Amino acid sequence: MHDTIINDLRVALVSGGDQAQWDRFAAGGKVEVLPRATVHVLIKLPTYACYYPRLRVDGGAGACVRCTYAEAPSNKGDREHAGGKPINGLTDILLADGGNARILSPLWWRCGV
Numbered sequence: 001m002h003d004t005i006i007n008d009l010r011v012a013l014v015s016g017g018d019q020a021q022w023d024r025f026a027a028g029g030k031v032e033v034l035p036r037a038t039v040h041v042l043i044k045l046p047t048y049a050c051y052y053p054r055l056r057v058d059g060g061a062g063a064c065v066r067c068t069y070a071e072a073p074s075n076k077g078d079r080e081h082a083g084g085k086p087i088n089g090l091t092d093i094l095l096a097d098g099g100n101a102r103i104l105s106p107l108w109w110r111c112g113v
Contacts, residue, residue, distance in 0.1 A: 048111070
């Protein structure tokens with residue numbers, strides 16, 4: 001397996017946050033989530049992939065990042081329009097310790113789109 005950055009991420013849905021900020025995040029930029037905020041973001045990959053997801057965080061001591069990986073929403077339908085549909089899949093809970101330039105990553109690879 002080789003180390004490749006997946007480009008062309010697309011933010012399909014944001015709840016509790018700023019859509020434009022998350023669009024910049026998908027393009028390689030930074031995003032700031034306020035303390036005690038809950039934000040739900042649906043990020044779509046350009047194609048099905050098996051990968052080791054990595055997320056760089058700065059600060060945020062005690063912050064919890066929950067990532068769920070799935071090929072499609074759990075109910076049948078158009079996977080391009082997943083907004084409001086439940087997603088079932090492997091879920092990682094990543095915890096920030098407050099340090100700078102921390103890389104959060106699960107211990108095993110994930111699959112999905």
